[in-house]
Amino acid sequence: MCDWCMKHGAGGKWYMNAKNYSNELAEAINAREYLQEQWKAFEMVYIRRIMGITSIDLGYKLQLPIIGRLLRWSAERMIHSEGKHRNPVRADGHFGQVIPLEEAKIILGNLAAEPIIENYCMCRWMQRGIKEACCINFGLLSGVIEKLPRFIPKDTKYRLDRDEAIAHIEEHNKKGYVATVWFQPVPYINAICSCENPECGGLRLRNDFGLHTVYKGEYVAEVDPDRCQACGMCVTKCQFGVLRLVQSLKRVIVDINKCFGCGVCRHACKYDAIRLVPRENYPALRGVY
Amino acid sequence: MFPKKSPKVVIDYTKCGEKGQIDPRNCTKCLKVCDPAIFILHESPNMPIDPVDPKYWRITPVWLSLCNMCMKCVKVCPLGAITVSR
Numbered sequence: 001m002c003d004w005c006m007k008h009g010a011g012g013k014w015y016m017n018a019k020n021y022s023n024e025l026a027e028a029i030n031a032r033e034y035l036q037e038q039w040k041a042f043e044m045v046y047i048r049r050i051m052g053i054t055s056i057d058l059g060y061k062l063q064l065p066i067i068g069r070l071l072r073w074s075a076e077r078m079i080h081s082e083g084k085h086r087n088p089v090r091a092d093g094h095f096g097q098v099i100p101l102e103e104a105k106i107i108l109g110n111l112a113a114e115p116i117i118e119n120y121c122m123c124r125w126m127q128r129g130i131k132e133a134c135c136i137n138f139g140l141l142s143g144v145i146e147k148l149p150r151f152i153p154k155d156t157k158y159r160l161d162r163d164e165a166i167a168h169i170e171e172h173n174k175k176g177y178v179a180t181v182w183f184q185p186v187p188y189i190n191a192i193c194s195c196e197n198p199e200c201g202g203l204r205l206r207n208d209f210g211l212h213t214v215y216k217g218e219y220v221a222e223v224d225p226d227r228c229q230a231c232g233m234c235v236t237k238c239q240f241g242v243l244r245l246v247q248s249l250k251r252v253i254v255d256i257n258k259c260f261g262c263g264v265c266r267h268a269c270k271y272d273a274i275r276l277v278p279r280e281n282y283p284a285l286r287g288v289y
Numbered sequence: 290m291f292p293k294k295s296p297k298v299v300i301d302y303t304k305c306g307e308k309g310q311i312d313p314r315n316c317t318k319c320l321k322v323c324d325p326a327i328f329i330l331h332e333s334p335n336m337p338i339d340p341v342d343p344k345y346w347r348i349t350p351v352w353l354s355l356c357n358m359c360m361k362c363v364k365v366c367p368l369g370a371i372t373v374s375r
Binding site: 040041043044046047055056057058059060063064065068125126127128129130147148149150198199204208 | 290291292293294295313314316317320321325326328329330331332334338340341342343349350351352353354355
């Protein structure tokens with residue numbers, strides 16, 4: 001179990017605790033003000049100076065001796081901040097975790113606070129100039145984003161009921177997008193994204209710079225060697241380069257150290273050979289997120 | 290001791306951006322051609338801020354350490370506004 005489950009999970013997974021979705025919690029931590037400030041200029045998050053330093057050429061800065069370690073330490077502290085004076089424009093206390101489709105459906109069907117909206121993905125907009133409606137936001141955040149026209153799809157229905165939200169997340173997941181659930185700010189949960197690597201700002205910082213903006217999921221993929229027909233279709237779906245088709249074995253192998261447990265590979269398998277197993281089943285992976 | 294210097298990717302903002310000939314939101318060719326996605330499209334910091342619907346945008350190369358100097362962005366830019374150097 002991860003640290004955030006201990007703190008905010010009420011004995012289970014943090015994102016399965018109904019309290020973290022409630023309007024009462026949002027009010028108690030002043031989430032509306034935070035979200036308004038954060039979202040009105042979200043695209044500036046990497047450009048802004050934070051303690052005199054911008055994210056421009058972050059890869060170089062993080063490798064510098066001493067300064068790099070200090071920078072990494074303060075970045076991690078910001079990402080996970082639970083303090084009273086969190087700065088919204090640098091997204092303090094904003095991080096997430098990869099979840100499989102089944103859990104995303106439970107969240108959207110039962111836990112998410114209404115209203116639920118589907119807006120244009122911030123990350124794809126700022127990193128690729130693409131407007132794709134695939135971010136499902138709920139609770140207080142819906143009202144905040146609705147006031148920002150650049151994120152609201154024009155010709156389609158963007159307010160969703162629970163069944164529509166479930167249908168949409170399933171569609172995105174089957175397309176190959178990774179479902180992620182987000183604290184914004186911790187411990188208030190108000191978004192399920194359908195992320196793509198490297199366009200996602202969170203996955204970029206995690207995979208390219210090792211910052212814990214996105215945690216790996218509670219599961220890892222496991223291939224049944226008897227069922228696998230070595231077609232390699234799952235390999236084309238993995239966003240993290242975890243699966244490999246080994247010709248000599250005539251099956252696919254999984255690098256579970258790198259697996260995020262999103263389960264997207266399962267949708268590509270015609271032979272039902274891939275399943276998700278809890279990360280905890282592997283002693284070496286316990287507590288490694 | 291010191292890490293390898295990242296490539297320098299520079300955008301000429303007299304050609305592209307809030308004072309340039311085209312609105313980068315209508316082009317975004319460099320953002321799409323770049324495999325490691327090193328560019329960020331964002332509001333221009335030098336212009337009056339519109340918190341609801343920003344009108345002035347520019348592109349900044351941010352993740353420079355991931356640049357492979359493939360020069361695809363230089364070739365694709367219709368204004369010749371991008372230069373990549375060591």
